[in-house]
Amino acid sequence: MGKSAFLNEMSRFMRQQGMSLRTEKTYIHWVKRFIRFNKLVHPLDLSDADVTRFLSHLANDCNVAINTQKTALNGIAFLYNQFLKRPLGDLGFHYAKQGRRLPDVLSMQEVANVLSFMGDRDRLIFSLLYGSGLRITECLRLRIKDIDFDKAALTVCDGKGHKDRKTILSKSLFPELKMSIQASIALQATDNEKGIGPSMPFALGKKYPNAFRMPAWMFLFPSSGICRHPVTDEVCRHHLHDSVPRKALKAAVGKAKIVTKRVSCHTFRHSFATQLLSSGRDIRTVQELLGHSDVSTTQIYTHVLGEHFAGTQSPIDRMMAGR
DSSP states (O other): OOOOHHHHHHHHHHHHTTOOHHHHHHHHHHHHHHHHHTTTOOGGGOOHHHHHHHHHHHHHTSOOOHHHHHHHHHHHHHIIIIISOOOOOOOOOOOOOOOOOOOOOOOHHHHHHHHTTSOHHHHHHHHHHHHHOOOHHHHHTOBGGGEETTTTEEEEOSOTTSOOEEEEOOGGGHHHHHHHHHHHHHHHHHHHHTTOOBOOOHHHHHHSTTGGGSGGGSBSSBOSSOEEOTTTOOEEBOBOOTHHHHHHHHHHHHHHTOOSSOOOHHHHHHHHHHHHHHTTOOHHHHHHHHTOSSHHHHTHHHHHHGGGGGGOOOHHHHHHHTO
16 A cells, blocks of 8 residues: 555645654554555544554554554544544553563663774764763754854754753764764765755755755764655755664674673663763753653663662661671
């Protein structure tokens, strides 16, 4: 089932709402699966019961994770509540209870060990994840204008929840960052000679058609090839795809022989938060640096710390010390 006129119209509506291309792609995926599951019946001809039946199918037949079910429901809810203007009622659907799962974190030595098995570009990417608490997509979307050497800070534009935030930037990374910026500007100059440049936010690119020639808008980690912009269809250079650093991480973790922990790109963000708390930074500051809307999300890292948080000590340690 290709992308129909109906789905194309939904895509245009989402862009008018200012939603990210990643969200658009995700919602379109789940709406397409929902329509396919219901044998191509138009959503207006389906009922709330059909929505519940689809969600139950995902949970019971496909065994998808709870967060995946929630994402699917978000996409379908947007379809009915926003696009079709036919709000869903009480679906009577309940997710299975999900126990709290503490994230794995790496020690400083483990991070250093993993980074030692990476090339220059990938080492800088994961150093930023660890040193600034970035998500992988936030890191890869960084543009030169987002780096502030004077204040040792970087700006995350349009992060999760469409929020901008500032976070810390390690001065130890300045030399590598400046080299990366020089390489990106040189690549941009070559592209500009061909009339192309970095992919631009649609509204901004339309208002300032020559912005793609400004070094400030060049990606810090550009892709190796050019592509067509998903909205304007113009030839441009996008940022590096996240599959590239993920592949590099898998190889480095194998060489570092870390076998007792599940290590992903997000592990470096978890490690950033945990080690800031263990060094005495207050939880509100860490919340702001991570961009969490609710401090309860940040509090999970206090559980990761165990006895090292707030000086808590096991009673048996005090008993043994008194002997």
